[in-house]
Amino acid sequence: MGVLPDDLACFAVHVAARELDNAYRPALRELGLTYPQYMTMLVLWERDPQTVKELGAALRFDSGTLSPLLKRLEAAGFVTRERSTTDERSVLVRLTTRGRKLEERGKDLVAKVFRTFHYSDRDAEHLHEEMRKLVAALDDRAATFGRGAGG
Amino acid sequence: MGVLPDDLACFAVHVAARELDNAYRPALRELGLTYPQYMTMLVLWERDPQTVKELGAALRFDSGTLSPLLKRLEAAGFVTRERSTTDERSVLVRLTTRGRKLEERGKDLVAKVFRTFHYSDRDAEHLHEEMRKLVAALDDRAATFGRGAGG
DNA sequence: AGCAATTGAGTTGTACACAACTAGTATGCG
DNA sequence: CGCATACTAGTTGTGTACAACTCAATTGCT
Numbered sequence: 001m002g003v004l005p006d007d008l009a010c011f012a013v014h015v016a017a018r019e020l021d022n023a024y025r026p027a028l029r030e031l032g033l034t035y036p037q038y039m040t041m042l043v044l045w046e047r048d049p050q051t052v053k054e055l056g057a058a059l060r061f062d063s064g065t066l067s068p069l070l071k072r073l074e075a076a077g078f079v080t081r082e083r084s085t086t087d088e089r090s091v092l093v094r095l096t097t098r099g100r101k102l103e104e105r106g107k108d109l110v111a112k113v114f115r116t117f118h119y120s121d122r123d124a125e126h127l128h129e130e131m132r133k134l135v136a137a138l139d140d141r142a143a144t145f146g147r148g149a150g151g
Numbered sequence: 152m153g154v155l156p157d158d159l160a161c162f163a164v165h166v167a168a169r170e171l172d173n174a175y176r177p178a179l180r181e182l183g184l185t186y187p188q189y190m191t192m193l194v195l196w197e198r199d200p201q202t203v204k205e206l207g208a209a210l211r212f213d214s215g216t217l218s219p220l221l222k223r224l225e226a227a228g229f230v231t232r233e234r235s236t237t238d239e240r241s242v243l244v245r246l247t248t249r250g251r252k253l254e255e256r257g258k259d260l261v262a263k264v265f266r267t268f269h270y271s272d273r274d275a276e277h278l279h280e281e282m283r284k285l286v287a288a289l290d291d292r293a294a295t296f297g298r299g300a301g302g
Numbered sequence: 303a304g305c306a307a308t309t310g311a312g313t314t315g316t317a318c319a320c321a322a323c324t325a326g327t328a329t330g331c332g
Numbered sequence: 333c334g335c336a337t338a339c340t341a342g343t344t345g346t347g348t349a350c351a352a353c354t355c356a357a358t359t360g361c362t
Contacts, residue, residue, distance in 0.1 A: 002196070002197045003197075003261060004194060005210060006209070008279075009276075010171050010175070010265070011190060012278075012279055012283060013167050013171055014172075015282070015286055016164050016286050016289070017165050017168035018319075019289040019290070020161045020164055020285075020289065021165075021319085021320090022289075022320085023293070024161070025320085034347065034348075035165075042154060042155060043155060043156065046153045046155055051311095052310070052311060053309090053310060053311085056310095058155070059156060060166055060169070061348090062349080062351095063311050063312065064314090064349070064352095065350075067311065068347080072346095088357055088358085089356070089357050089358070090309095090310060090357095091311065091312095107154065114161070116296070117289065117292060119288060123284075124160050125160075126281065127160045127281055127285060128160035128163055131163035133274075134167045134170075134278060135166055135167050137268050137270060138171065138174055139170070142170070142173070145267070169349075169350095172350090185318075187318060188318095202340085203341065204339090204340065212318090213321095214340075214341055215321080215322095216319050217341090217342095218342050219317080219318085219343095220317085223316095239326080239327055240327045241339095241341085242340080242341065242342095
């Protein structure tokens with residue numbers, strides 16, 4: 001009895017994530033951001049400044065992902081990074097004027113692109129709920145098994 | 152009015168995909184495969200040989216992803232690659248004895264790991280259906296807008 | 303105060319994933 | 333037949349992601 005990728009829900013999740021990326025890419029290109037960079041900016045537009053650790057918690061990125069990403073945002077002139085004075089281990093990420101200004105163009109981008117999916121509000125909420133459930137199950141599992149020995 | 156990544160369904164899909172990856176990683180590590188490599192082997196265990204193009208269609212990978220991935224599978228001794236004699240443009244990917252033998256250990260890995268998620272069959276089918284719907288919507292969109300100008 | 307353990311950020315190496323491109327092959331059309 | 337066109341793989345460059353590691357700063361414990 002055979003199993004193909006298309007038969008697997010987990011494969012479908014990966015495909016969906018990549019296709020979402022592709023859907024958002026052209027619009028984000030005009031902002032000069034990638035999808036993970038845009039998510040980072042979303043956090044900063046709400047809460048500025050943030051430490052690298054706080055960003056990592058909000059985005060579920062580890063330092064190996066976030067450090068180079070933030071360096072690119074800094075190189076693009078959207079953020080600055082400076083050591084915290086109260087705890088020299090932490091680095092504070094702060095929006096530049098340019099980074100704050102990008103919010104005007106960037107804030108309604110999600111809604112604008114999502115509208116082209118022909119997804120009703122109800123469908124979107126279903127989707128979101130299904131994802132929350134899956135992530136919760138995976139978080140539970142990780143808490144039980146640790147990051148170590150798999151099943 | 153603020154928007155954070157956690158408020159967005161599309162962000163949740165990305166988080167879910169990454170967490171799924173993390174959940175499968177330890178088990179796949181014992182096979183010496185990554186998740187995308189495992190998906191490739193799943194296809195080959197069902198249909199052997201396959202051209203790079205056919206694999207790409209089944210997995211939704213383009214040649215930029217698949218070519219180096221297949222080279223790694225070849226280096227690991229799981230597949231061979233040879234130019235098709237009927238159409239010299241195509242490359243046939245074929246399981247080695249070692250690659251075929253891996254199926255014994257690999258075929259029930261999906262089910263085994265998925266069981267640790269505490270997801271009922273019904274829940275899994277819900278998830279799968281939700282993903283199919285999203286991918287269908289995104290495919291529709293891509294067909295309409297092309298890969299070009301973003302809405 | 304002194305020292306071990308922990309924490310926060312960064313680095314290195316490996317592996318996807320996509321855009322843009324190249325090169326060789328096949329096909330279609332005049 | 334001969335050439336333009338399309339197709340199949342592969343390459344290069346950029347940007348996530350994660351593991352495993354380093355290093356400095358801080359905290360906890362005695």
